[in-house]
Amino acid sequence: MECEFERSRERLDDDTFVSELVKKYGKDRSMLIPMLQEVMLRYHYLPRDILETLSEKIEVPIAEIINVATFYHQFRLEPVGRYIVSICFGTACYLLGSAIVYEAMRDAMGLKGDKHTTDDLAITIEPARCFGCCSLAPVAMVTSADGKERYVHGKLTPSEGRKLVRKYRAQALKEM
Amino acid sequence: MSLKIDEKTRKIIYGPKGFRIRIPIASCSLAAGVNSVRDAVVNAIESLGVEAEIYRVGCMGQCFIDPWIEIAKEGLPPAIYGNVDPNNASKIKEIIQNYVNGDLSEAMAVRFKVDGVKSPQELTELDPWKYQVRFVSRNCGLIDPESIEDYIATGGYSGLKRALEMKREEVIEEIKRSKLRGRGGAGFPTWLKWNLCYQQKSDVKYVICNGDEGDPGAFMNRLLSESDPHRVVEGLIIAGYAVGATNGVIFVRAEKPLMAERLAKAVQQAREKGFLGKNILGTDFNFDIVTYRSAGAFVCGEETALIAAIEGRSRSRQRPPYPAVKGLWGKPTILNNVETLAHVATIFQFGVEEFLKYGTERTGGTKMFCVTGSVKRTGVYEVPIGTTIRRLIYDLAGGAKEGKNIKAVQAGGPSGGCIPVELFDVQLDFETLQQYGAIMGSGGLVVIDDSMCMVDVAHFFTGFTLAESCGKCLPCRVGVKLLNQILGKIKEGEGKIEDLETLQEIGESIMKTSLCALGGTAPNPVISTLKYFKHEYLEHIERKHCPAKVCQKLVTYVINPGICNGCGTCLRSCPAGAIEGKPRDAHKIIAEKCLRCGQCMIVCPAGAVGKV
Ligand SMILES: Cc1cc2nc3c(=O)[nH]c(=O)nc-3n(C[C@H](O)[C@H](O)[C@H](O)COP(=O)(O)O)c2cc1C
Numbered sequence: 010m011e012c013e014f015e016r017s018r019e020r021l022d023d024d025t026f027v028s029e030l031v032k033k034y035g036k037d038r039s040m041l042i043p044m045l046q047e048v049m050l051r052y053h054y055l056p057r058d059i060l061e062t063l064s065e066k067i068e069v070p071i072a073e074i075i076n077v078a079t080f081y082h083q084f085r086l087e088p089v090g091r092y093i094v095s096i097c098f099g100t101a102c103y104l105l106g107s108a109i110v111y112e113a114m115r116d117a118m119g120l121k122g123d124k125h126t127t128d129d130l131a132i133t134i135e136p137a138r139c140f141g142c143c144s145l146a147p148v149a150m151v152t153s154a155d156g157k158e159r160y161v162h163g164k165l166t167p168s169e170g171r172k173l174v175r176k177y178r179a180q181a182l183k184e185m
Numbered sequence: 186m187s188l189k190i191d192e193k194t195r196k197i198i199y200g201p202k203g204f205r206i207r208i209p210i211a212s213c214s215l216a217a218g219v220n221s222v223r224d225a226v227v228n229a230i231e232s233l234g235v236e237a238e239i240y241r242v243g244c245m246g247q248c249f250i251d252p253w254i255e256i257a258k259e260g261l262p263p264a265i266y267g268n269v270d271p272n273n274a275s276k277i278k279e280i281i282q283n284y285v286n287g288d289l290s291e292a293m294a295v296r297f298k299v300d301g302v303k304s305p306q307e308l309t310e311l312d313p314w315k316y317q318v319r320f321v322s323r324n325c326g327l328i329d330p331e332s333i334e335d336y337i338a339t340g341g342y343s344g345l346k347r348a349l350e351m352k353r354e355e356v357i358e359e360i361k362r363s364k365l366r367g368r369g370g371a372g373f374p375t376w377l378k379w380n381l382c383y384q385q386k387s388d389v390k391y392v393i394c395n396g397d398e399g400d401p402g403a404f405m406n407r408l409l410s411e412s413d414p415h416r417v418v419e420g421l422i423i424a425g426y427a428v429g430a431t432n433g434v435i436f437v438r439a440e441k442p443l444m445a446e447r448l449a450k451a452v453q454q455a456r457e458k459g460f461l462g463k464n465i466l467g468t469d470f471n472f473d474i475v476t477y478r479s480a481g482a483f484v485c486g487e488e489t490a491l492i493a494a495i496e497g498r499s500r501s502r503q504r505p506p507y508p509a510v511k512g513l514w515g516k517p518t519i520l521n522n523v524e525t526l527a528h529v530a531t532i533f534q535f536g537v538e539e540f541l542k543y544g545t546e547r548t549g550g551t552k553m554f555c556v557t558g559s560v561k562r563t564g565v566y567e568v569p570i571g572t573t574i575r576r577l578i579y580d581l582a583g584g585a586k587e588g589k590n591i592k593a594v595q596a597g598g599p600s601g602g603c604i605p606v607e608l609f610d611v612q613l614d615f616e617t618l619q620q621y622g623a624i625m626g627s628g629g630l631v632v633i634d635d636s637m638c639m640v641d642v643a644h645f646f647t648g649f650t651l652a653e654s655c656g657k658c659l660p661c662r663v664g665v666k667l668l669n670q671i672l673g674k675i676k677e678g679e680g681k682i683e684d685l686e687t688l689q690e691i692g693e694s695i696m697k698t699s700l701c702a703l704g705g706t707a708p709n710p711v712i713s714t715l716k717y718f719k720h721e722y723l724e725h726i727e728r729k730h731c732p733a734k735v736c737q738k739l740v741t742y743v744i745n746p747g748i749c750n751g752c753g754t755c756l757r758s759c760p761a762g763a764i765e766g767k768p769r770d771a772h773k774i775i776a777e778k779c780l781r782c783g784q785c786m787i788v789c790p791a792g793a794v795g796k797v
């Protein structure tokens with residue numbers, strides 16, 4: 010039950026990637042979550058076709074995989090931006106106004122309705138669960154899509170929120 | 186409790202070079218910009234040409250002084266500087282220079298005084314420390330969390346040695362004597378669970394460290410694991426020995442990555458030193474630990490859901506059988522909270538008597554509490570069980586923020602309740618809190634002031650539980666949704682007086698019929714606010730008025746003409762065309778047309794829109 014996964018560096022094609030995954034974890038239903046975590050690491054979301062291949066190879070129905078994937082917050086089924094800005098909606102943050110900071114950030118990026126990611130795939134803004142930095146509420150955590158960079162920003166106001174997402178978007182566009 | 190500075194601690198404080206600068210690298214201080222502070226300190230010691238060593242530590246729980254540094258040079262008192270400006274490198278250099286010259290006037294406090302050196306007061310004399318008893322959190326902010334040597338130097342792993350010299354029954358007996366009860370929420374006597382598991386006959390048994398900490402507003406487990414992870418690992422090994430386990434699992438939630446990294450590193454170091462693996466410390470005890478990252482769902486913190494998550498399923502199951510009998514992979518399993526395990530290690534290091542100096546008749550020792558929300562000094566405070574809410578919130582955390590009035594405290598998160606300010610002399614222990622409709626939970630206290638609305642708080646928590654319910658049982662799935670909808674209606678000014686009764690009835694039936702404690706305690710926030718803050722509900726229902734001006738549909742938006750510069754941003758964004766005004770002149774909202782969506786307040790770059 011070893012779950013401290015290594016990041017696979019070499020470029021594999023999709024099918025080989027899934028085969029390697031199955032080889033590493035076995036056709037083991039209980040290893041589904043670590044396997045999905047690895048898919049996340051590689052694609053930053055769970056692409057439908059990859060899940061289908063995985064479903065065939067480990068003989069677990071696709072519906073069941075989707076069920077697990079939607080239950081846990083960590084998994085996503087849609088592509089994400091270069092930087093993911095997560096705004097804490099935990100108690101301390103919510104009571105100190107994180108919802109308004111969130112709306113201000115979305116407004117600054119022109120995100121409306123169900124949209125969480127900008128069309129240029131630079132930024133994703135989403136509500137999130139407590140990060141345990143509640144004493145600096147309201148808090149936002151910014152992670153790069155590959156999970157390698159991680160920044161936490163505390164005591165945000167709506168106008169700082171706007172500045173923050175603009176900064177990361179500019180950075181993302183430079184890097185893309 | 187004053188910090189006893191023995192020779193070992195002294196060595197750790199000043200380091201081998203006799204000059205150490207402590208820099209806290211933990212999630213909270215990182216958020217406060219400590220990386221820039223570190224860069225500035227590195228540059229400063231280089232340009233000043235001083236022989237100081239940069240020493241990474243965890244967080245001492247005083248989040249309100251983040252980012253802080255501590256400068257300790259042999260011959261001078263170790264001095265703590267709070268709220269260091271990360272963007273002012275020259276100031277940081279000046280602080281170090283002054284310190285070296287013996288001028289400590291800018292320091293917030295010193296760890297201890299040194300004869301002949303003028304210095305500010307000692308840390309333990311400061312209000313936020315005075316009433317604390319730092320039993321499990323003793324090393325937080327003092328030692329390098331990534332160094333097993335430093336942990337050992339403070340007495341670490343001596344508890345494990347002691348435990349391994351005892352029989353399993355004796356270890357359990359020792360924990361029984363300590364009156365240690367689980368710090369993860371329910372307050373279950375630790376020895377009882379261990380004993381049940383110990384008595385099972387099985388060649389494989391598991392012990393699990395529950396580091397899922399999903400209660401929003403609680404972060405003592407994160408802080409402890411990031412600052413002193415070996416204490417948790419040592420506790421888990423002792424637990425493993427006591428019940429006769431072969432394997433340990435540390436389960437950490439995805440939102441707390443640094444906590445997971447530090448614990449994984451500690452496990453690896455413990456293995457290298459022979460505290461894990463085969464024949465630990467020359468005994469016939471074999472035991473190893475793996476770390477597991479949760480994919481992040483609140484219900485995963487619940488025992489059976491946590492086990493399901495490790496097994497790759499996603500739901501809670503009915504108890505009994507209890508995990509101690511039939512748990513992970515069907516084998517006897519115990520789960521303990523991070524802080525519980527850290528207490529175990531500390532009890533074995535310092536003795537049961539030391540632990541029993543604190544606590545109540547039924548519960549031994551201390552507990553870490555997170556105080557956040559509307560207080561001056563947010564942070565983590567470790568106090569004896571049975572300390573009053575007032576002491577924690579006013580004496581330690583400094584009371585209300587400037588210009589605000591505290592009206593309640595939310596204790597125990599989504600399963601807990603709100604306690605009004607009139608009852609702040611209530612003691613923080615398992616039984617007393619329950620009696621008042623709250624729970625101890627993991628020890629998160631969110632302080633609520635009069636700018637926060639109690640109906641909104643109840644609505645917030647039901648929304649949280651609704652999103653987190655695994656959906657298996659009807660009362661939780663449907664009942665909580667109903668609660669949430671009714672509260673939503675009240676927030677919009679469409680509530681009826683009968684709704685209050687309905688809330689109470691639904692709440693009670695959910696409590697009686699839910700499968701796991703997530704549903705079973707979900708109505709607590711609603712029922713406790715109904716009990717103590719009925720007037721706020723009535724105000725919403727009868728007068729269509731939100732006293733705290735939080736419920737959007739019940740407030741009126743106005744533009745402050747003194748601040749508005751007439752940029753027109755709100756005018757362009759208003760979906761109802763309810764704003765008028767000429768460019769560069771102050772704008773106005775026409776109340777009759779306004780939809781109360783609040784959009785103008787969100788878009789206004791000058792912050793000119795307010796609520797009445
Ligand atoms: C919905 C729910 C969430 C929970 N979350 C946690 C948690 O994050 N951490 C924790 O230690 N216990 C949590 N618990 C309590 C655990 O089920 C269990 O009682 C605890 O881990 C036992 O450890 P202890 O005896 O050391 O407290 C949760 C319980 C419920 C019902």
Ligand code: SF4
Binds near residue numbers: 783
């Ligand atoms: S609250 Fe909404 S409708 Fe009213 S003025 Fe502001 S934006 Fe327009």
Ligand code: FES
Binds near residue numbers: 100138140
């Ligand atoms: S409530 Fe926002 S970080 Fe905890």
